[in-house]
Amino acid sequence: MEKGLLVDLGRKYWSLKELKNLILLLQEHKLTHLQLHLNENEGFALNFTDSLVSKSYSYSEIKELRAFAKQHEITLIPDFDSPGHMSHLLKSKPEFALPDTNQQAVDVTNQAAIDWLLKIIDEIIDFFPDSKIFHIGGDEFIDFHQIENYPYLLEKARQKYGSEARGLEYYYEYINQLARHLSQKGKRVRIWNDGFLRKDKQSLIPLTKEVEVCYWTNWEKGMADVKEWLSAGYSLINFCDNDLYYVLGEQAGYSYPTAKKLENEGNIQKFSGQQWLNKNEMKSVRGTYFSIWADEPNAKSVSEILDELPKILPIFTKIYGEK
Template sequence: MGSLLEQNPEFALPDSNQQAVDVTNPAVIDWIMGIIDKIVDIFPDSDTFHIGADEFIDFRQIEKYPYLVEKTRGKYGNKASGLEFYYDYVNKLTEHLQKKGKQVRIWNDGFLRKDLQSLVPLNKNVEICYWTNWDKGMAEVKEWLTKGYTLINFCDNDLYYVLGEEAGYSYPTAEKLEREGKIQKFSGQQYLNQEEMKAVRGTYFSIWADNAAVKAVSEILDDLSKVLPEFMKIYGENDE
């Protein structure tokens, strides 16, 4: 998003160092929908569209975004948390994509938070890619289930292969997965029972190119050839 906003600085959310779009601006939403439409045209056979929607702002410090808070409370009233425009933005993108026949996915960390409740509800039809629970303000897995959402497990504790081992991650190994991997386990040592697992579509093993230069493709494939068989042994029956 930062790269896009370098070319379109007028669409940036004030106070965000040009890293987030101004979700209060209808022209911004039209701009993003135009980009989405172009992507949909490139991949016409895909029935799923992941819009991300995570790391929009520092959710723990909403006071650092006075423009967003002021605009939000001007529309939704003084009880608004400041995230209502953000929820509405995600809902609009979701509805737009649903009309094109796409199942929409988002990351979990900005929604249903314990510390920032939105007066605008999140669309119930999005699939929640639950990847992390590092921040105490994030909603727990069972909160999503209580609200009736479908989950996909992206457990960052066990299933994140981050090039360069950035952000404190270490490369997953077959030995670690054999020892710690569990199909019912979500980030932050959260576990679901068999009945709760019915709301989970599957499990993902993620590869992130945070520092793409540290390994050649052949090295990455060699690493994966060792760890993915163990992944499939543990998660295969619930893998989409």
């Protein structure tokens, strides 16, 4: 099973040396994967032009990082989050923003906007040609349980899919289109769980089975439970936010994980919201990930994070299995 770590590079810059030190830590503590979260509303971590742009990575830097990761047996996963979390990139393409979202989300009804994103994805693939897994995000696109606040999206869905459309159909089809595109390029595609198979809002368009689901939260009652995903036939990856989220600034109600807390509360069969799977159900789980999110990027330095991880990662490895 995979034992991975996600690092938020969209909001906090890590130097190439610091990322290499992180890879060494992962290898030392028998983790297998490093997921690079490349974009947020505040920034985008890659520099496609290879010009001198501060706090982004050139092709040559990523090539060096890829070689280093391979040398130390760590698999890199590029993570490009859309159609939400897109404010930074939409600054150059405001015409592609979905109305009623304060230019934070892409208009999934606009094929030109989707083609623009597919081009970005292809450029990311060029940066990570050997990565077999690609995470396309899909989380926090809109306030899912208040679809009436997005009349443009709802009306567009009903125009195309009929009066019974719930407003999510274009969103589902968008994810399906990205998944098809990446699957045709030989990639395994991953998404976050919160927007799909919801109890409160169903889509007339089904979600493709080509995606693997990173289950990070169950904080809102409309979200599908873990076992609903299993019953629907999807593979899962556990990103349990209750135990495995290291959120800088302790934003959104999170507190920093500690070795003691993880020792007392962590369990390989436990998912967000105190959901538990039995050993047979765990056969559909590909792995577990620890996440470093930069909600308040200056709350801690990278050096402080790297100093704290050796206290936590041995417990993570102990609970979630060795390589």
